[in-house]
Amino acid sequence: MDKHLTVPFGEKEATELRSGDYVYLTGTIYTARDAAHKRMFETLERGEELPFDIRNNIIYYMGPSPAREGRPIGSAGPTTASRMDKYASTLLDLGQRGMIGKGKRSEEVRKAIIRNKAVYFAAVGGAGALLSKSIVSSEVIAYDDLGTEAIRKLEVKDFPVIVVIDSEGNNLYETAINEYKED
Amino acid sequence: MRTIHVNEITRNVKEMCIEANHYLTDDMKAALDQAAQKEKAPLGKQILNQLQENLEIAAKDMIPICQDTGMAVVFVELGQEVVLEGGLLTDAINEGVRQGYTEGFLRKSVVKDPLIRENTKDNTPAVIHYNIVAGDKIKITIAPKGFGSENMSRVFMLKPADGIEGVKNAILTAVKDAGPNACPPMVVGVGIGGTFEKCALMAKQALTRPVNQHSEIPYVKEMEEELLAKINQTGIGPGGLGGSTTALAVNIITYPTHIAGLPVAVNICCHVNRHCVREI
Numbered sequence: 001m002d003k004h005l006t007v008p009f010g011e012k013e014a015t016e017l018r019s020g021d022y023v024y025l026t027g028t029i030y031t032a033r034d035a036a037h038k039r040m041f042e043t044l045e046r047g048e049e050l051p052f053d054i055r056n057n058i059i060y061y062m063g064p065s066p067a068r069e070g071r072p073i074g075s076a077g078p079t080t081a082s083r084m085d086k087y088a089s090t091l092l093d094l095g096q097r098g099m100i101g102k103g104k105r106s107e108e109v110r111k112a113i114i115r116n117k118a119v120y121f122a123a124v125g126g127a128g129a130l131l132s133k134s135i136v137s138s139e140v141i142a143y144d145d146l147g148t149e150a151i152r153k154l155e156v157k158d159f160p161v162i163v164v165i166d167s168e169g170n171n172l173y174e175t176a177i178n179e180y181k182e183d
Numbered sequence: 184m185r186t187i188h189v190n191e192i193t194r195n196v197k198e199m200c201i202e203a204n205h206y207l208t209d210d211m212k213a214a215l216d217q218a219a220q221k222e223k224a225p226l227g228k229q230i231l232n233q234l235q236e237n238l239e240i241a242a243k244d245m246i247p248i249c250q251d252t253g254m255a256v257v258f259v260e261l262g263q264e265v266v267l268e269g270g271l272l273t274d275a276i277n278e279g280v281r282q283g284y285t286e287g288f289l290r291k292s293v294v295k296d297p298l299i300r301e302n303t304k305d306n307t308p309a310v311i312h313y314n315i316v317a318g319d320k321i322k323i324t325i326a327p328k329g330f331g332s333e334n335m336s337r338v339f340m341l342k343p344a345d346g347i348e349g350v351k352n353a354i355l356t357a358v359k360d361a362g363p364n365a366c367p368p369m370v371v372g373v374g375i376g377g378t379f380e381k382c383a384l385m386a387k388q389a390l391t392r393p394v395n396q397h398s399e400i401p402y403v404k405e406m407e408e409e410l411l412a413k414i415n416q417t418g419i420g421p422g423g424l425g426g427s428t429t430a431l432a433v434n435i436i437t438y439p440t441h442i443a444g445l446p447v448a449v450n451i452c453c454h455v456n457r458h459c460v461r462e463i
Contacts, residue, residue, distance in 0.1 A: 022226075035300070065250045065290040074288055075241075075250035080331045080364050102331070103364035103423070124230055124422050125331060125366035126455045129246040130237040147302055148250075148290050160233075162226070162424060173363050176425025180224055181418030 008056040019170035024158040035149040037087040051142035055095035063148035073138040075128030078102040121161035134159040185319035189275035196279025199325040201287035203459040210393040214431040227426025252289040253327030255309040262318035281305040326458040335361035341445040357449035363423020366453035374448040376440035385436040386450035394432035
C-alpha cells in the first residue's frame with residue numbers, strides 16, 4: 001500500500017506501517033554509516049551527548065558521492081545495513097525511530113525494532129542517481145573530517161522507501177522471497 | 184617496437200573511471216530491459232523500472248549510477264612490443280584514478296590501511312592486474328567495484344570428489360547468502376580451477392565478460408544456463424524484495440588445477456556491473 005509520511009514521526013505512525021508498504025517520506029532525516037556509528041558509540045561510552053537528538057529520528061545508512069555545483073548532493077543510495085547491526089539496537093533503545101538501508105538485519109536488531117516500536121525501511125540499492133532527486137538539501141552537522149561518512153542532515157521530499165521490518169517484527173525479505181520461490 | 188607515453192595512459196584511465204561510473208555497457212542495459220519486461224512480481228517490476236530510470240538520470244545529469252563508485256580494479260594487457268616512456272605504468276594508472284575520481288565528482292571510498300582506516304581522499308591506490316600479451320598495444324579494462332556485493336563474495340576449496348554438483352551447490356549457496364545485501368539483480372562471476380588466488384582473479388575477470396555471451400566450453404555454457412535458471416527460482420528478486428529476477432547472468436571461467444583440488448570462487452556484482460575497455 002502506498003503511504004505518505006512526514007519525518008520525524010512517533011510511535012503511533014510507526015505502528016501503523018506494515019511490512020511491504022511503499023512509503024514516501026517528506027521532512028528531515030540524518031545520514032550515518034560505519035565510521036559515524038563507531039564514533040557515536042564512542043561518544044556514548046564516554047557518557048557524552050550524541051551530535052543530534054536521535055529521538056523519533058530516522059537514520060539513513062548512506063555516504064553520498066560529491067555534489068556537482070548547484071546540486072544539493074551527489075549520488076545517494078543506501079548502503080548495506082547489517083554493518084550497523086552492532087550499534088543499531090542501542091540507538092533504537094535511545095529512541096531512534098528507524099533506519100533506511102538495504103539488506104538483512106540481525107535478530108537482535110529485529111527484537112529492538114519490536115521493543116521500541118520502530119521500523120526498518122529499504123531504499124532501492126544502486127539507484128543513487130534517482131534517489132538523489134528526492135533530496136532537497138544536505139548539510140554536514142558532525143564529523144566533517146569523515147568525508148562521505150560525516151553525519152548529514154537531509155531535507156527530503158517524497159523519498160521512496162519500502163517497509164521491510166515493521167514494528168511487529170514482520171520481515172519482507174523472508175515473506176516476499178517465499179512467495180516467489182520455485183525450488 | 185612501439186613507444187607510448189605514460190601520460191596517454193593517465194588520460195585514458197581518468198576518462199574511463201568517469202565513463203564507467205555514469206554509463207553501463209549496452210549488454211547490461213539490454214539485460215535489465217529484458218528483465219523488467221519478464222519480471223513476475225509487481226514490486227520487482229517497479230524496482231527494475233526504477234533502475235532503468237536511474238540509468239537515464241545518471242547519464243543525463245552526470246550523477247554516478249551508484250554512490251559507491253567503487254575501488255578501481257584495473258586489468259592491463261600489455262603487448263610485449265610496447266615501450267613505455269615518461270614514468271612507471273603503475274604510477275600513471277594511479278594518477279588517472281586520482282584525477283578521474285577527483286575531477287569526476289566520484290566518491291573516495293579507499294582507506295590507506297585496512298585496520299587504521301584513514302581515507303586516502305583520492306580513491307587510490309587501484310587494484311591492478313598485469314598480463315603480458317603479444318602485440319604492440321595496451322588494453323585497459325577499468326572495473327570500479329562496489330563493496331555491497333564484494334562483501335558477499337566467497338572462495339570454496341572443494342575436493343575433486345565434490346564434482347560438478349559440489350560446484351553448483353557452492354555457487355547457489357553464495358548467491359542465497361548474498362540475498363538482498365548484494366543489490367540484486369546480480370551478475371555472478373565464477374572462477375573454477377587454478378589455485379586459491381587464481382580462481383578469485385578469474386571470478387573477477389568473468390564479471391567483465393558481456394552478460395549476453397556464454398563460455399565457449401559446451402559443458403560450462405550449460406552450467407551457466409542451468410545456474411541462472413536456478414538462481415532466478417530462489418525468489419530473492421529485485422532488491423531482494425521477491426521476484427523472478429535475482430541474477431542477470433552467470434559468467435564462468437575455468438583453468439587447469441592440481442590433482443588434489445577443486446577451487447571455486449564466486450565474485451558477486453550488483454546490477455551496477457561497471458566496466459570500460461579501451462585499447463591504446
